[in-house]
Amino acid sequence: MNETERTAAAMHNIQFDNNELAGYQTLLGSSKNYDTAHTPVDGSTEELRIAPLIWWNVKEHLDKPGLANSALKQYAVLGYEPSSHSDDGKTYKPVLLNTNAPWSAFLCGSQGSGKSHTLSCMLENCLLDDPQIGKNPHPLSGLVLHYDGSRGSGVCEAAYLCSKIKTRVLVSASNYGNLKRKYEEMARKCGGEIEVHKLLISTKHLDTERVKTLMAVTRGEEAPLYIQTLIKIIRQIAIDGGGVGTFDYKQLKEKLEEQMFSEKQNQPLQLRIDLLESFLNINPLVSEKDHLVGAPGELLIVDLTDPIVDVDMACVLFDTCLSIFLAQTSCGKVVALDEAHNYLLAENAAAKQFTAKLMKMIREQRHVGARIVIATQEPSLDTSLLDLCSITMVHRCTSPAWFEVLKKHVAGLYLSGADGGNGEIGGGDRKSLDRALFAQIVALKLGESLLFCPTAAMRTDGEEVQRMLEKFVTLRTRARLTADGGATRVASDV
Secondary structure, three states: OOHHHHHHHHHHHHHHHHHHHHHOHHHHOOHHHHOOOEEEOOOOOHHHHOOOEEEHHHHHHHOOOOOOOOOOOOEEEEEEOHHHOOOOOOOOOEEEEEOOOOOEEEEEOOOOOOHHHHHHHHHHHHHOOOOOOEEOOOOOEEEEEEOOOOOOOOOOHHHHHHHOOEEEEEEOHHHHHHHHHHHHHHHHHOOOOEEEEEOOEEHHHOEHHHHHHHOOOOOOOOOOHHHHHHHHHHHHHHHHOOOOOEOOHHHHHHHHHHOOOOHHHHHHHHHHHHHHHOOEEOOOOOOOOOOOOOOOOEEEEEEOOOOOOOHHHHHHHHHHHHHHHHHHOOOOEEEEEOOOHHHHOOOOHHHHHHHHHHHHHHHOHHHHOEEEEEEEOOOOOOHHHHHHOOEEEEEOOOOHHHHHHHHHHOHHHHHHHHOOOOOOOOOOOHHHHHHHHHHHHHOOOOOEEEEEOOOOEEEEEOOEEEEOOOOOEEEEEOOOOOOOOOOOOOHHHO
């Protein structure tokens, strides 16, 4: 090849490289679309579409002509910043909860701080289509999990939503009469209607994993022989069924009866079976309604408060009910854990397994179309829950130990103390900033919280929307539309 030919070949290669590079540009786009602090309204709209919280001025900006693709489709008022009122001091700009996109929220605070009120408002936002609070053309289906080991709190507070929302409660058969009376009395007082049924899981919903969960079957070196035999039988039934996930419970009973267990082995096995069958509907009627399947705009509460049901069994049943609800409910879903410290703080295998299920659900919330709310007095549950949630609302608390936990797992609290303050606290040394932050939490009024949500759309700057990132604000939760059952009982109420 002579010099002229080599030059021509080189020019051809350069032209080819330029054409190839140009072809990739539609995929790469402008770098400003990936700016972490600002989202161009007329460019990438995905982050706005899935932002958990939207401030009012951002909504107004998105409602402008020509921005129809960015406009909010489904939202409701969660609350407002007390400092956001207009000059007349009478008009507040609301903070909107985006109910159209999946998110997860962690609500914590001392008893009587307003976290259950906030939980109820979030449920209203997801389930009600009422112009007083926003637009909800496609209501979600709600599931609330409740357990009170002390049995002193009466009914689940979320049940007061029955004054405006169709609500049914599933309870254990051994406490059915007691809880049915309490829930129906509550509904009469608040002018609502409520259905109370025994929690009976249809055998058609059983699969290999759910049977193992319900029977508290775990594999390990220390598992007794009858458990190892049980695992072998369950595995063989799954193989015989073609590996499609369904499970024949009657076949399990038959195969267990064929085993020659000793009396010492048979007693604990029979205890597991009896406990399992107390929550199973072994012969469901074709016309019988499936109470664990949700419907749009309806609330399902699973209340396992019962002197017979311990924390271990409650977690096992919650795990199974949640799994069925997510799999069988076709519309969007919101799942709430009421007073989660009552069952997630337990140091047992069932609580750890259920916590792992929750973390998996939060990680996959976009794929299962779920919104998750965890309300607790104890922020020191499994702190991975704090790490994963997209919204954190810290209501009033007075424990320095709780503050230390929050500071390690909430970016806004950590950074406010680490770099001179990016939230509502001014600059200063780390120790002084921590004291100021804790004092601010202690001074929160009823219904107020420090709100942390890095992906919230807070303000507009020209054609760009600013996210919250490491900042935080004080939020006051709005008034409820449904009956409020969270008032503190005083001596004169007796």
